[in-house]
Amino acid sequence: VNSRDGKLAMAHIYVAFIALFLGGFAGLLQTLVRSGEFTLPAGIGYYQLLTVHGVLLGLVLTTFFIIGFLFASLSKTAGTLSDKVRLSGWIGFWFMTVGTSMTATTILLGKASVLYTFYAPLMAHPAFYLGLTLVVVGSWISGFGMFSHFGKWKKANPGAVTPLLAFMAVITMILWLVATLGVAAAVLIQFLPWSLGLVETIDVLISRTLFWYFGHPLVYFWLLPAYMAWYVVIPKVIGAKIFSDALARLSFVLFLLFSIPVGFHHQLTEPGIDPAWKFLQVVLTFMVIIPSLMTAFSMFATFEMYGRSKGATGLFGWFRKLPWGDARFFAPFMGMLIFIPAGAGGVINASHQMNQVVHNTIWVTGHFHLTVATTVLLTFFGIAYWLIPHITGRVLTKAMNKLAIVQTIVWVVGMAFMSTAMHFAGLLGAPRRSSFSTYGDSAQAAEWIPYQIAQAIGGSILFIGIILVLVIVINLAFFAPKGETEFPVGEVADTAERTPMILENWKVWVGVLVALILIAYTIPFIDMIQNAPPGSKGFNNLL
Ligand code: HAS
Numbered sequence: 001v002n003s004r005d006g007k008l009a010m011a012h013i014y015v016a017f018i019a020l021f022l023g024g025f026a027g028l029l030q031t032l033v034r035s036g037e038f039t040l041p042a043g044i045g046y047y048q049l050l051t052v053h054g055v056l057l058g059l060v061l062t063t064f065f066i067i068g069f070l071f072a073s074l075s076k077t078a079g080t081l082s083d084k085v086r087l088s089g090w091i092g093f094w095f096m097t098v099g100t101s102m103t104a105t106t107i108l109l110g111k112a113s114v115l116y117t118f119y120a121p122l123m124a125h126p127a128f129y130l131g132l133t134l135v136v137v138g139s140w141i142s143g144f145g146m147f148s149h150f151g152k153w154k155k156a157n158p159g160a161v162t163p164l165l166a167f168m169a170v171i172t173m174i175l176w177l178v179a180t181l182g183v184a185a186a187v188l189i190q191f192l193p194w195s196l197g198l199v200e201t202i203d204v205l206i207s208r209t210l211f212w213y214f215g216h217p218l219v220y221f222w223l224l225p226a227y228m229a230w231y232v233v234i235p236k237v238i239g240a241k242i243f244s245d246a247l248a249r250l251s252f253v254l255f256l257l258f259s260i261p262v263g264f265h266h267q268l269t270e271p272g273i274d275p276a277w278k279f280l281q282v283v284l285t286f287m288v289i290i291p292s293l294m295t296a297f298s299m300f301a302t303f304e305m306y307g308r309s310k311g312a313t314g315l316f317g318w319f320r321k322l323p324w325g326d327a328r329f330f331a332p333f334m335g336m337l338i339f340i341p342a343g344a345g346g347v348i349n350a351s352h353q354m355n356q357v358v359h360n361t362i363w364v365t366g367h368f369h370l371t372v373a374t375t376v377l378l379t380f381f382g383i384a385y386w387l388i389p390h391i392t393g394r395v396l397t398k399a400m401n402k403l404a405i406v407q408t409i410v411w412v413v414g415m416a417f418m419s420t421a422m423h424f425a426g427l428l429g430a431p432r433r434s435s436f437s438t439y440g441d442s443a444q445a446a447e448w449i450p451y452q453i454a455q456a457i458g459g460s461i462l463f464i465g466i467i468l469v470l471v472i473v474i475n476l477a478f479f480a481p482k483g484e485t486e487f488p489v490g491e492v493a494d495t496a497e498r499t500p501m502i503l504e505n506w507k508v509w510v511g512v513l514v515a516l517i518l519i520a521y522t523i524p525f526i527d528m529i530q531n532a533p534p535g536s537k538g539f540n541n542l543l
Pocket of ligand 1: 220222223293336343359
């Protein structure tokens with residue numbers, strides 16, 4: 001990666017890791033409060049803390065890390081960024097950073113304890129919404145820079161298959177752009193006017209629907225950069241080849257198509273949406289599982305082909321040949337492994353009847369700590385172990401590599417305690433998002449307490465994991481020995497089929513995407529607007 005492009009990527013990565021520290025600390029305090037053994041000092045509210053945690057980790061850490069990684073990937077595979085694109089990256093970065101500071105300050109001042117989903121009728125200070133708007137606008141500015149860079153490569157190489165990593169970066173950014181239109185509409189048309197006092201009421205159903213139109217693809221915006229590393233980087237790290245370029249591209253195209261029109265699976269218990277539309281979106285949710293299953297198949301194939309090339313025999317002999325001592329492989333691999341139960345949990349959530357059991361319980365919190373906070377985050381850590389030294393011109397020493405292996409184990413153990421306890425407590429009915437309470441000494445709530453203590457133990461282990469990863473990141477950024485570190489980009493296996501050019505036809509895929517969104521959302525929206533309670537202001541006041 002060109003050194004000036006590297007600086008842009010690093011700026012994003014620094015903010016991401018600062019967010020990890022602050023957000024992780026808030027998480028530790030939360031698990032301690034929920035255990036019933038600790039009370040927050042200095043009048044800090046539980047929901048204030050939970051909002052800091054969700055916003056910093058769910059929105060800030062992820063978005064900054066991803067945009068930094070995407071810029072680095074484009075610079076590596078589609079050529080050095082032009083001055084204009086780099087400038088757009090810096091403008092985007094500053095918009096996002098100023099926006100984050102505004103939002104974080106508002107939360108810390110206790111004026112925006114509305115959680116990361118900022119569901120109406122909870123209302124925050126306008127600065128909270130303005131800050132989030134700046135973050136989104138900043139990401140769009142960076143995104144348009146990325147599109148123009150990719151377009152320039154295509155123009156210079158007519159008819160050629162685009163570099164896989166660059167193709168994946170662009171799909172991830174298109175997904176983000178289309179998804180954020182929903183949250184931008186909710187904030188600009190509903191939340192801001194309402195919190196500024198320009199309108200008196202807000203249409204809750206529409207605001208939640210717009211949020212989940214954004215909120216579900218958001219989780220795939222987190223996942224796809226991890227998949228970029230799995231498909232393209234991991235084969236190179238272990239000395240293997242990419243199983244199939246076409247399969248990898250197809251799975252990304254399927255994510256683009258199916259990750260947006262599925263928001264209703266977060267609203268299955270929401271009144272006001274016709275069950276037929278919920279059913280349609282549940283069917284589409286099951287479609288979005290397919291590219292993950294394709295990814296699992298492809299990763300198994302890569303590992304097995306590699307192991308056999310090293311002389312492995314028997315059904316699972318290849319397993320022993322994998323480079324277990326290399327943290328660049330081990331951390332993402334553990335992420336893959338955890339994604340098996342994590343994904344199974346997602347399939348349970350999406351199944352209508354089972355959703356009635358788990359919705360709004362702490363099971364859901366357990367689900368997303370396995371998905372985003374383990375699968376995705378361990379992969380991001382794995383990326384940091386080569387990307388940071390690649391940019392800073394340093395090397396990961398043997399000692400740091402060992403520490404990174406320990407860090408991964410600590411993370412998996414901490415998460416096993418915390419997330420397993422969350423899943424079990426959820427099945428016993430423990431609500432998510434609640435502080436410690438015995439609910440009037442109810443027998444039911446007493447059953448949750450041992451699990452809440454297990455969560456606190458897991459949370460404390462995880463905080464040690466955060467300290468360890470920060471030690472490694474600071475070392476790689478400032479203190480590790482100087483040297484050259486590779487940006488690993490895998491080559492496609494000779495046995496792979498040729499990539500069909502239809503996969504590069506953006507007009508077709510964006511067209512199908514728009515059609516699917518219109519099918520899934522148009523009539524439900526018309527229904528919501530027509531059936532809005534009298535006097536409620538939202539989109540209906542525009543009609
Ligand atoms: Fe989810 C709620 C359904 C995936 C994140 N999800 C959430 C929330 C978050 C979240 C943050 O249908 C809470 C939002 C809130 O605050 O309310 N989720 C799914 C489904 C999937 C899924 C069907 N979720 C994710 C991912 C996330 C994420 C990914 C973050 C990154 N989720 C739901 C539903 C809800 C929900 C409902 C709402 C619940 C409610 O009622 O509120 C699927 O995409 C999962 C598919 C994945 C698989 C696994 C494939 C396995 C792979 C690994 C292969 C392993 C290898 C290693 C190669 C089927 C790819 C093998 C080696 C060996 C040796 C074995």
